[in-house]
Amino acid sequence: MGAAERVVATRADLAKARDDAQVALRGWYFPHVDRERVGNFAEGIQSATTWEVHHEAHRAFVSGLFLWRGLVREDFESGFAKTLMYESTIWSFVEICLFASRFLSAILESGNVVVDAAIHGLAGRRLVASRPSVSLWGDRFTEEEDFRQQVAMPLGELRVAHLLLPRSSGGENGRVSPAHGGMKR
Numbered sequence: 040m041g042a043a044e045r046v047v048a049t050r051a052d053l054a055k056a057r058d059d060a061q062v063a064l065r066g067w068y069f070p071h072v073d074r075e076r077v078g079n080f081a082e083g084i085q086s087a088t089t090w091e092v093h094h095e096a097h098r099a100f101v102s103g104l105f106l107w108r109g110l111v112r113e114d115f116e117s118g119f120a121k122t123l124m125y126e127s128t129i130w131s132f133v134e135i136c137l138f139a140s141r142f143l144s145a146i147l148e149s150g151n152v153v154v155d156a157a158i159h160g161l162a163g164r165r166l167v168a169s170r171p172s173v174s175l176w177g178d179r180f181t182e183e184e185d186f187r188q189q190v191a192m193p194l195g196e197l198r199v200a201h202l203l204l205p206r207s208s209g210g211e212n213g214r215v216s217p218a219h220g221g222m223k224r
Contacts (some may be wrong), residue, residue: 046103049147052086057084057099060141062134069134070097070107092116103146107135111160123164123181126173132156132188140197152194157187 047053061068070086071093077086080098088095095109111129113119139154161181168175 045101050079050101052148053099053101056085056142056145057105060145062137062141063128064134064137069131069138071095079198088217099142103143105139105142111158113164114149119167121164122167123161124169125166125175126169128158131158142195144198147194150194151191152197152198153191155187155189157185159185161186 047056057070058072061070061072063069071088073088073090077084079085081119082102083100084100085096085098088094092112092115093109094112094115095107097105097107101107103132108130111123113122113124136154139152143152161185164180164181166175166181172217
């Protein structure tokens with residue numbers, strides 16, 4: 040990242056932007072900040088969590104780039120190996136987008152942004168519901184190995200999407216970053 044332009048003045052400002060942008064749609068924070076495994080690195084801040092079925096890590100860079108990576112939770116939950124809880128996957132993408140909106144809105148005044156979210160290791164997973172009250176028609180299996188959604192948009196559009204969602208209501212990865220050029224800081 041050596042030549043990347045600094046968007047956030049200090050690591051403390053970066054940590055505040057990250058912490059203020061966290062979302063809690065399902066009763067826990069995304070991204071999770073493990074207070075025992077949080078720290079600085081040359082160009083930003085980072086945290087890693089390894090606890091029961093939760094395995095995730097993130098890095099926030101002073102350039103505005105935010106990288107998050109998590110392992111597929113179902114692989115660590117008893118009785119769910121080689122499955123994919125489809126509602127949980129949808130929620131994960133919503134959390135990534137909502138966090139991206141809040142984080143980038145906190146560190147940028149205007150410009151273009153990129154939200155890039157992907158899930159890998161899908162092929163052959165059986166789609167399951169997270170609870171019996173949700174039904175699926177027969178056994179359905181994922182055929183694609185990967186799913187990726189990359190969206191570039193003006194920060195204003197991302198802010199509007201952020202305002203439409205509630206602040207809190209109770210092997211994925213995501214990347215959010217300022218787009219190159221035309222950004223007022």
